[in-house]
Amino acid sequence: AHPSLTPHDMDPTLEAIKQKRLAELGAQEGGMPQNPDDAQAAQERAEAMQEQRGAALASLMDPKARERLARIALVKPEKAQALENMLLQAAQRGQLGGKVTEDALIGMLEKINGGSGEGGGRGGPKIEMRRRNVMDDDDW
Numbered sequence: 001a002h003p004s005l006t007p008h009d010m011d012p013t014l015e016a017i018k019q020k021r022l023a024e025l026g027a028q029e030g031g032m033p034q035n036p037d038d039a040q041a042a043q044e045r046a047e048a049m050q051e052q053r054g055a056a057l058a059s060l061m062d063p064k065a066r067e068r069l070a071r072i073a074l075v076k077p078e079k080a081q082a083l084e085n086m087l088l089q090a091a092q093r094g095q096l097g098g099k100v101t102e103d104a105l106i107g108m109l110e111k112i113n114g115g116s117g118e119g120g121g122r123g124g125p126k127i128e129m130r131r132r133n134v135m136d137d138d139d140w
Contacts, residue, residue, distance in 0.1 A: 013055060013056045013059075014056050014088060014091055014092050015092075016052060017049065017056055017088065018092070020045065020049040020052070023045075024046065024049065053084070056088065056091070057069075057084055057087060060087055060088075060091055060096060060099065060100055061087070061099060061100045061105070062099045062100065062101055062102070064101070065099075065100050065101055065102045065104070065105045067102075068102050068105055068106070069083060069084070069105060072109070079109065079112060079113075082112050083105065083109060086108055086111075086112070087100060087108070
């Protein structure tokens, strides 16, 4: 992102994604499409929106960060979706100072994990193992 741009004239693809997502959410509230043509058109719109979202994310991240996000998506799709949403929102607000690196992506993931309270990963609770000395003599 260029420093001279304001959040309002950021990336047109991000704004298009936002508008399509709002339209999709509005269509979901209306229920199922009435005829197969509407269903096919909705499917095509969803695929196009997903492609635009992927292109926008690709333009925001360096290759290693994209690779890590893809690996996360294989294991935990909901976390990958949350990361993608965080990235797109930060880009819309103009908070990204350039391409997101793998380290920055890890930091964002730790923020997500910290909020979920799972206890896994590096920030989890410390587990201490205390073993009883069954054999006190040192001759084994």
